[in-house]
Amino acid sequence: MNLNVSELHGTLRERLRLRSRLLKLVPRGERVTRMTGWADLDNSPLGEGAIHRALDNHQGHLIHKWRHYPDVYDEVLAGYRNGFPLPDGGYRPIRLIEIGVSEGGSLEFWREWFGPDAQIVGIDIDPSCADLVDPSVATIRIGSQADPDFLRSVVDEMGGVDIVIDDGSHVASHQKVTFDTLWPRLSTNGMFLIEDTHTTYWPGFEGGLRRPGTAIEEAKQLVDDMHARYYIEAGEDAASEPRHPDLWSVAFYDSIIVMRKRSARTPARITRGTQVRPASDWAEEGY
Template sequence: MTRYFRDYPARTGDRKLFKMEHYLELYDELLGGWQGRDVSFLEIGVYKGGSLPMWQGFLGPASRLVFLDIDPTCAALALPGTVVEIGDQADPAFLDRIGRAHGPFDLIVDDGGHQMHQQIASFRHLWPQLADRGLYIVEDVHTSYWPGFGGGLREPASFIEFAKDLIDRMHSWYTEDDAGFPLHPLAREIGGIRFHDSLVVIQKRLKEAPVAITAQNGQVVRSRRMLEVRGRRSIF
């Protein structure tokens, strides 16, 4: 496994990097296969600019690297080969412009203002700009438990509760309540959701309805009957 992220803090220059330490090991595990790949990358949140050289050194030399921040002074922190856009991550018009100008993206990281309305608005407007097999990562979701950020334990408006709802939407193929819990379009787009300490990762995977198979003597039979029958008492 690569140690790029875990070893990176010892290689930093004068730009300050602020990350939860355990994110670095998670990124080595989660993104090891991305190292050196030429991708389209977006990070929300520039702060002191410390993450720009980190991502630039990790991703391929032909990658498109875009960073967003609400603070106009962050524009001066752009490095050669990167773009820093200034705007509000909760502003739909700004996010739509970013998508048109720079999308689609393979990897999106939200390390912005960490307010509930910001994280949710950014996801809603940028998820359509995420490419198939791409990852959408939201950092510092512990703010979902802080009232000062619009959160609180089981606060309906928190990003954590929003992400829990995405789990239901991903599984809405299997509904037996067509009126109360209908099939949601995101079922065709979310491949998986991983919850880590303070961090949520949502994988985009465009797909058709799930298929169950039976196989015997090399003969494979495919069926979507599991999605169609109501009132089941057996999985078979």
């Protein structure tokens, strides 16, 4: 079904309303700000990056994302284009989970981007999504991202997961369950993305400015937790090992959070070179 822009906007609005009523999982409350709406649609060419060109060339099912997302993808996902990097310098096929199938266009794009050998699984709670895309594009599993047993079963079927993209319900408690369940099963050197985190400021998604438990606040806590071994403000006893010692980085973008995983290791200093100034030459402050 091909729609003009006006018809497309109306169809998207209606489908979002119907899905919310059907699933009965999204809390009531405000879900818009003055920065959102349909007047900001800009379908001009995205840019000259490889992922920008690939998105511009996409045909098929609808993709609906913020215009700046390809800039983020280009920065964080370009290294996976040839597959998942291995210690010996080689690659193996990517294993990707995208939560939130919507119209299926995003799954089609990830297939186009990561190639025919990638293992791509879409997760959605809406049964009508089950057959949206051809099985050669992706496997779609119907279930809730707030169900740990379901999520673990999907990863078990895949034999592991390298990239998780949470573009699902955007409900804070659901996002937390998803991260807590899938992070331990994410491959070392893998990546976990949470999209549309502007919803963490909207009450309709259990959100609010600095409200505990939202994806933004949880990610801020991860930054603090990453540095737990350095705490001194509350006394030396406050220092401890991070809860996620394999968390390598947390990056915040407009409406996207990206977390990278590395092998857990205790930080250690290094020195190179041997020439140093005499101690008498050092300034007293700062040493």
